[in-house]
Amino acid sequence: GAGVSQSPSNKVTEKGKDVELRCDPISGHTALYWYRQSLGQGLEFLIYFQGNSAPDKSGLPSDRFSAERTGGSVSTLTIQRTQQEDSAVYLCASSLGGDSATQHFGDGTRLSIL
Amino acid sequence: GENVEQHPSTLSVQEGDSAVIKCTYSDSASNYFPWYKQELGKGPQLIIDIRSNVGEKKDQRIAVTLNKTAKHFSLHITETQPEDSAVYFCAAKRPNAGKSTFGDGTTLTVKP
Numbered sequence: 001g002a003g004v005s006q007s008p009s010n011k012v013t014e015k016g017k018d019v020e021l022r023c024d025p026i027s028g029h030t031a032l033y034w035y036r037q038s039l040g041q042g043l044e045f046l047i048y049f050q051g052n053s054a055p056d057k058s059g060l061p062s063d064r065f066s067a068e069r070t071g072g073s074v075s076t077l078t079i080q081r082t083q084q085e086d087s088a089v090y091l092c093a094s095s096l097g098g099d100s101a102t103q104h105f106g107d108g109t110r111l112s113i114l
Numbered sequence: 115g116e117n118v119e120q121h122p123s124t125l126s127v128q129e130g131d132s133a134v135i136k137c138t139y140s141d142s143a144s145n146y147f148p149w150y151k152q153e154l155g156k157g158p159q160l161i162i163d164i165r166s167n168v169g170e171k172k173d174q175r176i177a178v179t180l181n182k183t184a185k186h187f188s189l190h191i192t193e194t195q196p197e198d199s200a201v202y203f204c205a206a207k208r209p210n211a212g213k214s215t216f217g218d219g220t221t222l223t224v225k226p
Contacts, residue, residue: 004157031212042120042203042219043158048212056212091157102148103214105157 002026004106006092012112015084021077021109025094032075033093033103034067043091049075050097079111087113116141118206120217127194128225135220137204138186144206147187148214149178152201161202162189194224 005024013019025032034046045059049069060066064082069075079086089108095101117140127133139147145166150158164171164178164187171178175194180187191198201221205214 033213035216040219043205043216045213045215050212059213093157102160102163105150105159107155107157 004092004094004104006090006106006109008109009107010110010112012114013082014114015082017082018078018080019082019111021079021090021092021111023075023077023092023094023106025073025075025092026104027073028096029094029104030072030097031095031101032069033095034075034077035091035093037089037091037108039088046077046090082111082113084113087111116144116206116208116215118204118215118217120204120220122220123218124221124223126223126225129194129196131194133191133194133198133222133224135189135202135204135222136186137188137206137217138184139206139215140185141206141208142182142185143208145209146207146214147178147180148205148207149189150203150205152203152219154200158203191222194222196224196226198222199224 007022032049035043047067048056051072064080067077089110091108093103093105095103120137148163151161152158175192177190201219203219204217207214
């Protein structure tokens with residue numbers, strides 16, 4: 001069946017531009033997560049959605065980062081005025097929700113800021 | 115908040131040998147501990163998980179053990195094969211918390 005889909009798979013942009021990253025979760029999954037993975041590093045939590053609301057956005061590194069989820073499905077992560085330190089792989093995961101629910105990851109968007 | 119430490123950061127074994135990766139966590143309330151395998155250019159994939167009411171879980175060549183008192187858990191891979199080569203991440207999650215906290219990963223290389 002269809003897994004978590006992220007687009008674009010790669011994005012190269014100039015410093016100062018805004019970027020939008022998209023995540024299509026597995027159908028029926030109520031929980032959605034965004035993580036950031038810098039080269040050779042672990043996964044840094046950014047934000048968690050349950051339905052359309054975000055009960056935990058504690059990992060967003062600055063007010064340049066925002067995310068929304070509509071219709072309990074697709075989510076968009078927006079980075080405004082990008083900086084070189086924003087370069088990383090941005091991973092999205094979804095789950096059925098609830099404790100101990102398995103997170104299913106997409107293959108990520110590799111973002112490079114020139 | 116939760117802190118997860120993972121060791122070693124790199125591990126190289128000969129095909130057929132066993133590999134062990136260890137993680138410690140700080141939050142005694144954490145009750146769910148998944149392990150993920152990440153291949154190059156792909157997202158992490160769950161390979162095994164354990165809940166705090168269980169001490170050990172096995173799935174073919176993979177096993178996970180949990181010591182709640184010491185707050186550490188380990189991944190054991192037996193009879194390693196070259197296709198086991200990847201980055202492995204542990205994670206810990208507390209009840210009613212959306213997010214999981216991940217370790218920094220272990221790069222496992224299995225030499226033929």
